[in-house]
Structures are given as structure tokens and as C-alpha cells.
Amino acid sequence: MIDIVFLLIIFFITVTQITKVNQEKLPLPNVTFNEEQTVTKIIVNVRENGDIVVDGKGKSLAQTIYYLGQQIELKGNDPTQVRVTLRSDFRAKAATAKSLIREMKSLGLFAIQIGVEGK
């Protein structure tokens, strides 16, 4: 019996996902056509009320852009080396996401990933 119990423990340890601290618990848009998510270092979360959360800390739009600029600098000023995932609450107004995208574009980021739910 102890063998089975040990097996069960190993199973749970293996399947348990460690919660990513940079991912806010947000209800994301549920879309039918989607792709497997690729892991990115930078995750920008937008709450329902439009608050921006990066690395578990609330940031203003200017602070977020400054942070993204720093990340680009760390990658040798090459924006193509920086991948950003935008996770927005499905109820949030598009305005915050649009402002973020506008500023990201000005930093030279041309492709973003939008976090969604779906099969």
C-alpha cells in the first residue's frame, strides 16, 4: 500500500503546476481559434478596471513602458528579442490594451501575443 501512496504523491508532485507569479488570475477571452502558448518572460496583465500589473506589481502605463524599454536594453537594444504576452480581463475596456500596444509599437515591438482561453 505504501508503494501506491508513494506513486500517488509522485504523480501529484509531477502534475502540480507551480503558479507563475507574473500571471494574474484573470478571466481571459474565450476564443475558438487559438494557438498553443509560447513561454514569454514579459507578461503584462490588465485587470477589469484597467489597472496594469507586471511581475505582480501594479504599474502605470508610463512605468510599464519604461520597464519594457529596460528589457529591450537588456537584449542589446533589439526589440525583436523581446516577446510580450498581453493578458487582459475579457471585461476590460479595449482602451488600456490599445494604449499599451501603441506604446509597444513606438518601442519597436511589432508582434505581441494575446493570452486567451479555449480548447
Place this chain on the structure above:
Amino acid sequence: MRLSSRKRSENKMELSNTGMIDIVFLLLVFFLVTSSFIPPEKEIRPAIATEKKNSSRASSDFEKAIVEIVAEGSTFLYKLGGIKTSDKQELLESLRAFPNKIDGAFVKSDDDAPFDMTAQAISTCKEAGFVVVTFVVEAD
């Protein structure tokens, strides 16, 4: 000096099976209680572009698939050419029937529209067969 091997063997510790099983069961209960099965997160990858607020449309723009999310009273609708709908399926069918899929599709959203509609519009364009879907935002 004489070392007593007998004394050493008497001092040997023995693992208590009862205690170990208790701990193992506790661990098992902990993992059973704390585990929650979350479906893996997915993504959509639109290209991004900016346009000037008062830019006049070139004639070729009318041939491109531009999905706009516009306010209609207190609600928001998807607008594709002359079609206005809140039904995602209707939007999908209109996009599928769109002849020009080479130039890609463009999604524009009202500031006050829910982000869900933007994501749905991008996803629907991809589902309709547009390889390149661009999320267009107004430049400052």
C-alpha cells in the same frame, strides 16, 4: 583499547514505519486538497499597426477586410463593410465570403468596447482563413 561492537549494534536507530506512513498520508492529503486542474492557456498572435486618427482611406482600403468594433447605443457591434452584427457566426461567414484574403484582415476597436470583442474579432479573422491579422490602434 577495545572497541565494543556489541554496544554499537545496540544503539542502532530503527525507522518508525508508523510515523513515516503518517507523514506520507499527510503529504498525499495536502496534494489532493491543493491540486486544481487548470486548462493550459492559449494565445492569439496579431500583428500590430498604428494609423493617424484623421487619415483618409485610400481607395484600396475598401477592398481590405476591416473589422471594426463600433458602439451602437449601449452595446457594441462588429462592423465589416456595410454589415453590422453582434453575432460572431455571422461575422465569420461574412469574412469567409470575403474574396481578398491576401492583404490580410484589420481589426479596429472602440476604446470603450470590451477587450473580449477585440480578441473574438482577431480569432474570427484567423478562423476565416486570413493568415495575417493586424490589430490597428490610433497613433497619438
